[in-house]
Amino acid sequence: MPIRPILDAETAARNMAEIEPKYSPQEAVVEANRCLFCFDAPCIKACPTGIDIPAFIKKISTRNLTGSARTILESNILGGSCARVCPTSVLCEGACVMLDRDQQPIKIGRLQRYATDHVFENDLQVLHPPKQKSGKRVALIGGGPASMGCAAELALLGHEAVIFEKKPEAGGLNTYGIAYYKLTPEMSLQEVELIKQLGVEFRTGVEVGKDVSVSELEKEFDAIFVGVGLGHTYRLDIPGEKLPEVQEALAFIEEFHVNPLHEVAVGKRVAVIGCGNTAIDAVTQAKRLGAEQAVIIYRRGPADMPAYVYEYDLAKRDGAEFIFHAVPVEVLEQDGHVAGLKLARSSVDDQGKLTVDESDTYELPFDMVIKALGQEKMTDMLNNLLPDLELNPNGTIKTDANGQTNIPHVFAGGDGANGGAEVVNAVGEGKKAARGIHRLFTQEDIEGPIQWTRMGVVDDKPLGSGLDNPVRVKEDAKAFV
Ligand SMILES: Cc1cc2nc3c(=O)[nH]c(=O)nc-3n(C[C@H](O)[C@H](O)[C@H](O)COP(=O)(O)OP(=O)(O)OC[C@H]3O[C@@H](n4cnc5c(N)ncnc54)[C@H](O)[C@@H]3O)c2cc1C
Known part of the structure; x- marks a missing residue:
């Protein structure tokens, strides 16, 4: 059977709404005040863009949201999206010293989102390129x-x-x-x-x-x-791969980024091949768009999953299922459409070598197959x-x-x-x-963020007050800028 959209617009929008709501001002200040503002903070080193995290959090605690956002954006212009998508538990929050004290790490991602949202909500321009251009x-x-x-x-x-x-x-x-x-x-x-x-x-x-x-x-x-x-996603190279309901994970995900959520066709029984973060995204979103059953199929065991643990937990909470030690050998067809998968059992030895036993197969019914085998x-x-x-x-x-x-x-x-x-x-x-x-x-x-290291970047002249001028501000006064 061909696949169709399953949900009405309201339900689809509700299911796909952001998972991490924005902090209220009170929540943000309380969380910011938990930070120890470490000297030589490990969270800064854990961030590939080197955001001065203690400085931006300090500014939230003093309710200087514009300054906080500037600190973030001068190191990472995509600080707003990174606040939402970064695997913070393995980056900045994973390095937080609070963990050494058996306490919850500071919620750096959510604080970063709180500060950067302020810029977008108020249409502020916090970074200013020099008026004089190099000509390059x-x-x-x-x-x-x-x-x-x-x-x-x-x-x-x-x-x-x-x-x-x-x-x-x-x-x-x-x-x-x-x-x-x-x-x-x-x-x-x-x-x-x-x-x-x-x-x-x-x-x-x-x-x-x-x-x-x-x-x-x-x-x-x-x-x-x-x-x-x-x-593109790597191919499966098995019979039935060209059937219309076999899609690449990226193409499936892109569809609901360019079309209304409720107009995107999804199977009732969806198989996702692969177990990286893209596979997890595909399986959770298939489920949230109304699939009755969405199953990850992975050739190795849970310990070998490339997906982050928190992504795996999210998929489990969304009701996704996991079949380990299984390799698709054929996409089954009925009347020109996907009818299921033929799977062979696989095993992994102590050295990590994978063996597929093509004589030991079984079949499962699916009406959609999503390939998430890496790009x-x-x-x-x-x-x-x-x-x-x-x-x-x-x-x-x-x-x-x-x-x-x-x-x-x-x-x-x-x-x-x-x-x-x-x-x-x-x-x-x-x-x-x-x-x-x-x-x-x-x-x-x-070296360091440009607004801090380059004199006169703001409209080509030093900013008015001492506090506003990055060049004259002492390190310990950064919280006010
Ligand atoms: C499904 C999925 C989910 C992900 N989820 C996360 C996540 O939750 N968190 C996270 O931090 N990262 C995530 N990532 C990884 C992240 O998206 C990438 O690391 C990041 O987008 C890489 O940026 P990029 O600029 O190198 O490439 P891309 O974002 O791929 O951008 C490359 C751009 O180049 C364009 N292009 C290519 N060739 C040409 C050409 N010849 N002429 C003109 N334009 C061209 C493409 O159209 C594309 O727009 C995810 C990745 C995938 C696939």
Whole structure:
């Protein structure tokens, strides 16, 4: 049977609503006051963008929300989305000293969201690029978190940044791929607007390699940043894979980022192949969109799951089921539609070697199969775009610690270079590459957040009062700025 949308608009919206509600002002101040404001805080080191977490939390405790948001955004321009999507329990909150005291870590993600929401709700511009420009221009291929992190930093350093994005909207997976109940496309697009305010130009609907070539970009720009992310989901390569109800996880998730939630077709019995974070996102969202049964099928055991434990717990709470030690060998068909899966039992030995016993199979009924086996590298596209670009053996872009590739004016970062990590890694790598590009242009090294290290960045003149002027403010007075 073909699959159809299951829920009405109201139920779909309720099921997919954000899972972490915003703090009230009282809750935020109480939580901020639990922070010990550690010197040399481990949470800062655990953040790939190096946000001064004790400083922004201190500012919340003194009700200086604009200053708090500025502290976040000058280190991480996507601080609003990272507040929602970061795996905080393995990053900043996982490093919180409260854990050594057997106490709950400070809820850094929720506090970060509280501060950054203030900027969006009040339409504030808290970061100001210098009016005097360097005259240097950088083209960024791809409009995801890596390019946005790079472009914002370049703008704050006085360089012109133009992002080329093939999709109709910028934001990359933030706009099209992150679980809806963590980050809505609307929130992602608000961040795109924030970056536009810095003077970054977005040319959407433009595919580099098709609509414009790299050699054309090289004529117009002084440097190039490659932030193309990853490609399609790996194939199953089994009979029945071409049936209409067999979908890639990313395509399924993208559908309800571009269409109303209640118009997205979902099966009543959904199988999700794979057990990484994308598989978890697919299974929970299938369930929330009305699937009666949504099952993860994984070839190894629970201890080998690549998904974070908290994501696994979330899926269990949503009623998702898990079948371990099973490998799909055929998608079963009836009248041209998915009717189920034939699964072979598998086992893993002490050395982690997987064995599939294709003589020991069983069948289960499903009407939809979602593939979440990881994303392919963009090897072919990169070879076409930049034939001289050096790739690692696994197909990722080879860079040094500053994001510079073997071609001196070409830098890279994000999933296409790191093989697939988190939004915050992409932003951090983009930012590092921007500093590398700045060094290429000026031979100048930049340390720390730009608004703090560069005199006169705000409208090209020192800000009025001593407290407002970052250059004159002492470290211990940061809480008031
Ligand atoms: C399903 C899913 C869920 C995730 N959930 C989380 C999460 O909860 N938390 C988290 O921190 N991370 C999550 N991630 C990871 C995170 O989304 C990525 O690490 C991050 O988006 C990488 O950013 P990027 O800019 O490198 O790539 P992308 O976000 O993929 O952006 C690359 C952009 O480049 C564009 N592009 C590609 N080629 C061209 C071209 N030739 N011309 C023009 N444009 C081009 C693409 O259209 C795309 O918009 C998730 C990933 C997936 C797949």
